[in-house]
Amino acid sequence: MATENKYYPIKIAAAAQDSTLKVNHTCVRVKNPARSIEFYQKHFGMTLLGSKDFPDMKFSLHFLTFPKEVGKTEQGQPEIFGTSGVLELTHNWGSENDPEFRVNNGNQEPHRGFGHICFSVADIKKTCERLEAEGVSFKKRMADGRQKDIAFALDPDGYWIELVQYIKDTEEAPRKDIGDKFNHTMIRVKDAEKSLEFYQNVLGMKLVRKSEHENAKFTLYFLAYGVPSGQNSSSIEGVLELTHNWGTENDPGFKYHNGNEKPQGYGHICVSCNDPAVLCNEIEQRYGDKISWGVKFNQGKMKNLAFIKDPDGYSIEIVPSGLVL
Numbered sequence: 001m002a003t004e005n006k007y008y009p010i011k012i013a014a015a016a017q018d019s020t021l022k023v024n025h026t027c028v029r030v031k032n033p034a035r036s037i038e039f040y041q042k043h044f045g046m047t048l049l050g051s052k053d054f055p056d057m058k059f060s061l062h063f064l065t066f067p068k069e070v071g072k073t074e075q076g077q078p079e080i081f082g083t084s085g086v087l088e089l090t091h092n093w094g095s096e097n098d099p100e101f102r103v104n105n106g107n108q109e110p111h112r113g114f115g116h117i118c119f120s121v122a123d124i125k126k127t128c129e130r131l132e133a134e135g136v137s138f139k140k141r142m143a144d145g146r147q148k149d150i151a152f153a154l155d156p157d158g159y160w161i162e163l164v165q166y167i168k169d170t171e172e173a174p175r176k177d178i179g180d181k182f183n184h185t186m187i188r189v190k191d192a193e194k195s196l197e198f199y200q201n202v203l204g205m206k207l208v209r210k211s212e213h214e215n216a217k218f219t220l221y222f223l224a225y226g227v228p229s230g231q232n233s234s235s236i237e238g239v240l241e242l243t244h245n246w247g248t249e250n251d252p253g254f255k256y257h258n259g260n261e262k263p264q265g266y267g268h269i270c271v272s273c274n275d276p277a278v279l280c281n282e283i284e285q286r287y288g289d290k291i292s293w294g295v296k297f298n299q300g301k302m303k304n305l306a307f308i309k310d311p312d313g314y315s316i317e318i319v320p321s322g323l324v325l
Contacts, residue, residue, distance in 0.1 A: 016204050023084055032095070085182035088270070119164075192249070205224060
């Protein structure tokens with residue numbers, strides 16, 4: 001890793017100084033929303049914050065989270081975009097009736113990119129035993145592979161759900177059950193240095209943990225908008241995990257699948273704050289054509305939001321915390 005920033009050398013003030021910034025949600029496309037919503041409610045105890053149909057574009061959005069106190073908008077609706085740990089399920093109408101339709105889960109060649117979402121729990125062994133008894137499929141059980149302290153469950157579309165335990169004797173609080181958390185979203189990145197500069201300098205995230213695995217030749221970087229004092233990073237929500245497989249940065253032809261090109265699956269993460277217009281304007285002014293936009297702020301069909309792209313082409317939605325669907 002280089003010691004000097006060379007890709008995005010200026011830390012954006014609007015991001016560095018905005019205490020309202022948070023990783024709000026992660027979007028994945030699903031074939032059958034009724035099936036997926038039931039799965040996350042029944043097996044993980046998530047609650048449906050709200051849904052929205054878009055008839056002109058023939059898709060629907062469904063927002064789930066673990067039970068928590070969520071603020072209200074001026075209209076009295078749950079403040080979906082003002083909290084962290086939200087899972088957005090996007091349904092393109094008709095996919096549930098197409099026997100050939102499959103989502104890309106991001107873990108199969110040649111379309112690897114997005115890896116998984118991660119739920120952290122107080123007692124992983126107990127959680128895994130319950131899920132198996134309920135008939136949930138697993139990609140990896142705790143007994144499989146080298147790492148015995150994690151597991152990977154599978155949702156109805158084949159997306160991987162990592163399960164980790166946040167109560168650890170070797171780390172700080174929490175020491176008791178504080179409920180299940182939507183801890184992080186993992187994406188693979190080609191050039192760790194470039195991606196770290198983007199997420200830290202452009203979007204204002206902080207590197208909260210790094211895990212190097214020399215035997216398997218990969219490194220994990222965990223970023224967030226802050227960890228409350230006395231808590232470990234696996235016990236909070238709104239974390240982004242970047243996975244770097246060593247050597248990809250030196251291959252000019254190497255590219256990860258961003259989830260939005262065919263075949264589709266993963267959609268984006270979403271960053272929310274009180275005034276995204278200020279943030280987006282400063283990014284545009286500082287970096288110009290170094291930054292790629294899917295949609296600039298307030299310029300798309302859906303107003304009051306933007307989609308920025310990271311160095312690998314993954315989309316990041318930027319919205320106001322009080323956005324009403």
